[in-house]
Amino acid sequence: MELTAGEIWSRILESAETALPEQAFRTWLAPTQAVAVSNDLLVVATPNPFAVDWVEEKYAEMLTRIGEHLFGRRFTLSVQFQGNGKAAPVPAAIEIPPTPVPAPAAPRVEPAPANPTPGASLAPLNPRYVFPRFVVGSNNELASAAAHAVAEAPARAYNPLFIYGGVGLGKTHLMHAIGHAMLEREPHKRVLYISSERFTNELVSAIQEGTMADFRRHYRQIDLLLVDDIQFLEGKERTQEEFFHTFNALHDAQRQIVLTSDRPPNATGLEDRLVSRFEWGLVADIKAPDFETRIAILRRKVEEDKLEIHDVDDVLTFIARNRTSSVREIEGAVIKLLAYSSLTRRPIDLALAREALGSVIGTEMAGGAPGGISPERVRDRVAQAWGTTSEALQSKKRTKDLTIPRQVAMYLIKEMFDLALVDIGKLFGGRDHSTVIHSVSKVEDDLAGDADLRRRVDELRAALR
Numbered sequence: 329m330e331l332t333a334g335e336i337w338s339r340i341l342e343s344a345e346t347a348l349p350e351q352a353f354r355t356w357l358a359p360t361q362a363v364a365v366s367n368d369l370l371v372v373a374t375p376n377p378f379a380v381d382w383v384e385e386k387y388a389e390m391l392t393r394i395g396e397h398l399f400g401r402r403f404t405l406s407v408q409f410q411g412n413g414k415a416a417p418v419p420a421a422i423e424i425p426p427t428p429v430p431a432p433a434a435p436r437v438e439p440a441p442a443n444p445t446p447g448a449s450l451a452p453l454n455p456r457y458v459f460p461r462f463v464v465g466s467n468n469e470l471a472s473a474a475a476h477a478v479a480e481a482p483a484r485a486y487n488p489l490f491i492y493g494g495v496g497l498g499k500t501h502l503m504h505a506i507g508h509a510m511l512e513r514e515p516h517k518r519v520l521y522i523s524s525e526r527f528t529n530e531l532v533s534a535i536q537e538g539t540m541a542d543f544r545r546h547y548r549q550i551d552l553l554l555v556d557d558i559q560f561l562e563g564k565e566r567t568q569e570e571f572f573h574t575f576n577a578l579h580d581a582q583r584q585i586v587l588t589s590d591r592p593p594n595a596t597g598l599e600d601r602l603v604s605r606f607e608w609g610l611v612a613d614i615k616a617p618d619f620e621t622r623i624a625i626l627r628r629k630v631e632e633d634k635l636e637i638h639d640v641d642d643v644l645t646f647i648a649r650n651r652t653s654s655v656r657e658i659e660g661a662v663i664k665l666l667a668y669s670s671l672t673r674r675p676i677d678l679a680l681a682r683e684a685l686g687s688v689i690g691t692e693m694a695g696g697a698p699g700g701i702s703p704e705r706v707r708d709r710v711a712q713a714w715g716t717t718s719e720a721l722q723s724k725k726r727t728k729d730l731t732i733p734r735q736v737a738m739y740l741i742k743e744m745f746d747l748a749l750v751d752i753g754k755l756f757g758g759r760d761h762s763t764v765i766h767s768v769s770k771v772e773d774d775l776a777g778d779a780d781l782r783r784r785v786d787e788l789r790a791a792l793r
């Protein structure tokens with residue numbers, strides 16, 4: 329996998345930013361720039377001579393642990409003073425050997441085409457995004473099974489495979505896993521992972537530079553095309569047109585196409601002819617992980633990254649209850665915990681987790697801890713946001729102005745609390761568990777296609793925190 333020093337450093341800084349007080353981050357780390365990476369040495373420049381010792385002493389261990397968590401490698405950090413407020417330029421990509429994870433295929437680098445399209449090289453697959461590292465739960469069962477099927481029988485099982493769902497839920501991970509699996513079996517295959525934004529940029533460059541023929545040749549010789557965030561093609565007519573022809577050429581030649589999006593095909597706003605093609609194969613969604621899946625993901629991370637945690641069950645339960653919306657959020661919490669533990673030189677235990685992560689909700693879920701948020705409070709807050717009352721949500725009435733907030737309230741309570749379905753039903757006038765299941769999955773489906781509802785639910789979630 330090729331990553332530049334700048335890419336490695338900016339991903340480490342992104343995580344460090346969430347873990348450090350804003351002032352500290354701005355003073356010491358924000359002005360730094362990566363200079364070079366070579367083997368396991370990561371050289372970073374700072375424009376402030378005093379920062380050299382400070383960063384090495386206070387933050388090096390934390391940054392190293394973050395790097396280890398993100399890339400599976402332990403970089404030794406060398407901080408250097410770079411005068412004139414200017415850091416040295418970041419060099420071109422430097423080769424990073426594949427991360428030692430369970431049987432990943434070596435990331436493939438395409439042999440240069442005879443007439444290479446400028447910038448159109450095969451993007452590397454993330455070595456951590458492999459099937460063995462993907463935890464299967466009820467939220468992603470179908471998408472995961474479909475991804476395995478496609479990896480085993482490309483262009484025969486489902487073509488295209490269209491995976492959609494909210495941010496940080498594992499769409500890119502599954503997509504890369506298909507690529508790894510194919511390359512592991514058939515290393516000579518051409519696998520291209522690309523974001524739809526980059527596809528657009530490459531198309532624009534090809535048009536400007538008069539290299540459209542190369543552009544087309546490049547894309548039409550791919551065996552497995554993985555396009556992330558296809559919804560970004562909305563409103564870009566020329567790109568959609570070109571993508572349509574690329575899609576047809578690959579599909580006709582029985583090459584596999586995998587697409588991801590944050591919404592289902594018919595809500596992408598793309599041309600009808602593209603939408604209908606996206607529906608030719610299999611459309612699979614990924615939802616937010618439930619409590620059990622969040623715990624399973626956390627356990628897997630503890631094992632894989634060999635994290636040392638005291639009272640591990642309590643700490644993981646605490647994280648799973650407090651970080652509910654995406655897997656990325658859960659990963660962010662783990663990184664924050666690692667960083668906090670390095671900075672304070674304290675072991676990771678429940679007390680540290682509470683300090684570092686804070687609590688979204690009380691720990692005694694069902695009743696609501698003093699100062700915490702109870703399920704009743706969530707119900708009342710949703711009622712208020714929809715301009716109705718808590719009593720109305722508990723009534724038997726089934727008018728639309730009540731069913732939507734009632735379903736949203738059940739959805740949020742299910743997400744935030746470790747409550748039995750029957751207990752959730754009791755909060756809404758004694759509805760039975762099947763009504764709660766139906767309500768939760770109705771909201772999950774609606775969220776995928778309704779941006780306005782997504783925004784309202786996100787705002788409520790944030791307000792409840």
Ligand SMILES: Nc1ncnc2c1ncn2[C@@H]1O[C@H](COP(=O)(O)OP(=O)(O)OP(=O)(O)O)[C@@H](O)[C@H]1O
Binds near residue numbers: 456457462463464497
């Ligand atoms: N089921 C899972 N098991 C293990 N790790 C997961 C799972 N789902 C997601 N992750 C991890 O969560 C992080 C975010 O996943 P990913 O980037 O695939 O999300 P995404 O759905 O593509 O989000 P976005 O739309 O924002 O790009 C990654 O580090 C990924 O490995």
